[in-house]
Amino acid sequence: MLFxxxxxxxxxAIWQIILYAKETMRQRGSEQWQDGYPFRETIEQDIAHHYAYVVEESGEIVAYAAISGDGEPTYQKIEGAWLSDDPYIVGHRIAVSERGKGKGLASYIIQQAEEIALVRGFHSLRADTNYDNLAMKHILEKEGFVYCGIIQVRDGKREAFQKILK
Structure with missing residues (x-):
């Protein structure tokens, strides 16, 4: 596996993974990513800003995520409280292909984001997800993230999580 x-x-290849993830969420009854977002242009911007990361298996891209240390404007106001106000790495748009399903790739991406954070001198990771994205909430909790509160994004509210790295 290559990250x-x-x-x-x-x-x-990334766009096909995003489309698959949107359809999977729709089938699970989740409202997240059902209004068109993330757009193809969103992924293009992730690549241009060097936020975009992929997981390759046998030469095929099987997972995607945007990982950034540039902050997240929607995290400035939270109904609740962050564990730390120190600079952080944020993980967005984690998506796994059909071929990559069931292999722990979302957890693997989060673990790689932790490594990126530590190498860059960050000691905190943040993420958010829709209230009905039970799969992602389970992964975040499994990876040691703590629920911190509710943030407002362009299309509604999201549950916000943080993990302090040691």
Whole structure:
């Protein structure tokens, strides 16, 4: 398995994973990602800003995530409290392909984000998800994230989580 920064040449494979994730969430009854977001342009911007990462298995891209240390404006106001106000790495748009399902790739991505954070001098990870995205909430809790409260994003409220790294 290879975890690497995505390139523009990876866009179509990433986009197919995003479409699969949207459909999977729809089938599970989740409202998240059902209004068009993330858009193809969102992924293009992730790649351009060097936030985009992929997991490759046998030469095939099987998972995607955006990982950034540039902060997240929607995290400035929270109904609740963050564990720490120190700078943090944020993980967004974690998505796994059909072929990658059931292999723990979302957890693997989070573990890689932790490594990125520590190498860059960050000691905190943050993430958010929709109240009905039970799969992601389970993964975040399994990986040691703590529920911190509710944030407001463009299309509604999200549950916010944080993990302090040692």
């Amino acid at each position: 690497r920064q995505a390139q523009i040449e990876d866009l179509e």
